[in-house]
Amino acid sequence: MRIKRITRVGLATFLFTAIALSSAVAKTVPADNPAFQYVGRIDFTDPKAPLLSWPGSQVKTTFTGSSVSVILDDDSGNNYYNIILDGNSDAPYVINALQGKHVYWISSALADTSHTIEIYKRTEGEEGATRFLGLDIPDSATVKAPPAAPKRKIEIYGDSITSGMGNEGIFNGRDDLPSQKNHYLSYGAIAARELNAQLHTISQSGIGVLVSWFGFTMSDFYDQLIAVGNNDTQWNFDSWTPDVVVVNLFQNDRALFLDKQRLNPTPSDKDFINAYADFIKTLRGQYPEAKILCALGSMDASAQESKWPEIIRQAVAKQQQAGDKDIDTLIFPFTGYTQHPRVMHHQQNAALLAAKIREMTGWQ
Structure with a gap:
């Protein structure tokens, strides 16, 4: 077995870049095997190469044997994935997916028994998409479906905060590198695990309600099947219905609304209230029975x-006055930290989010 490079990340996480196939592995379990469980907006146009693009997209299965490798075909070479074996999320293996098709050896020193594996997309659509092609396991090994996914469902619409931008960056350094982005430790993902809920994250760093750092806003983006840029793919909203919808937007509007090269004339507060309310009405049209939570923060907005x-409160009041009683607000406090929230801040916000969702739903 030849390993080009292994770099230690954090205290107990390993970053695998380009790794040759172990000689102990003898067969491939293709991605369309029914033992694989998928969570997220995933494009199954090619069932043998499902496309993972949204942050938090997941693939899970249970396998037997002492070794396992993951097969990925990445568009850009900028994506990162957590590989969680046997539920040990405190010490995941981390793959920096190289561009093109590669086999990533994870371990050949496992106990020769049953194991779980979770492949989790840390990065978002701006890092591109990845085709999951399956696992390599020993010839005598088997796979079976993991435990059923949670019945509870949460969907979050947001920007870089929701994606987890920079949450693993150092406190006094830059936070815009793909390697520092770990959606698994974002507030939404932490809260969803606390509540035993599936999570779909529809987020894009730099996006806003009326203005973004690029030429499209969340109203253009929210209904896409694929998260890479502004495209014509369409998500089937009937295929997965959340119990709770969370919206955390306006940080980028706050940063850009006075930029006359992007917005001219400058929108009034009423314009923002109406635009936000219109987006909430759009979501309500897709999900008539869902609880909708309009959040903000925890950056300086x-x-x-x-x-x-x-x-946000006025937009929500407008919806309530129109008869929508299943909508509320949650403002994550700004701590004075001026960069993207770090894991510590996400943990604090996750606790607030989980408590609010319990209040709205009665979930225990």
């Missing part, structure tokens, strides 16, 4: 002196 929390 949610600061005490900021106007953006009140804009």
Whole structure:
């Protein structure tokens, strides 16, 4: 077996870049095997090469044997994946997916018994998409479906905060590298695990309600099957219905609304209230029975002196006055930290989110 490079990340996480196939592995379990469980907006146009593009996209299965490798075909070479064996999320293997098709050896020193594996997309659509092609396991090994996915379902619409941008960056350094982005430790993912719920994350760093750092907004983006840029793919909203919908937007609107090269004339507060309310109405049309939680933060858009929390409250009040009683707000407090929230902040916000969802749903 030849390993080009292994780099230690954090205390107990290994980053595998390009790894040759172990001689102990003898057969491939293709991606269309019914033993694989998929969670997320995943494109199954080619069942043998399902496309993972949204942050938090997951593949799970149970296998026997002492070794396992993951087969990925990545578009860009910028994506990162957590590989969680036997539920040990505190010490995941981390794959930096190279461009093209590669086999990533994970371990050949496992106990020769039953194991679970979870393949989890840390990065988002701006890092591109990846085709999952299956697992390599010993010839005598078998696979079976993992435990059923949770019945509870949460969907979150958001920006870089929701994606987990920079959450593993150092506190006094940059936070824009794909390697620092770990959606598994984002507030939404942490809260979903706390609540034993499936999670779909529909997020894009830089996106806003009326203005983004690029030429499309969440109203253009929310209904896509594939997360890479602004495209014509369509998600089937009837295929997966959340119990709770969370919206966490406006951080980028706050940063850009005075930029006359992007927005001219400058929108009024009423314009933002109406645009936000219209987006919530769109989601309500897709999900008539869902609880909708309109959140904000925890960057400076949610600061005490900021106007953006009140804009959200007025938009929500507008919906409530129109008869929508299953909608509420949650403002994550701004701590004064001026960069993207780190894992510590995500953990704090996850606790607030889980508590609010319990209040709205009665979930224990």
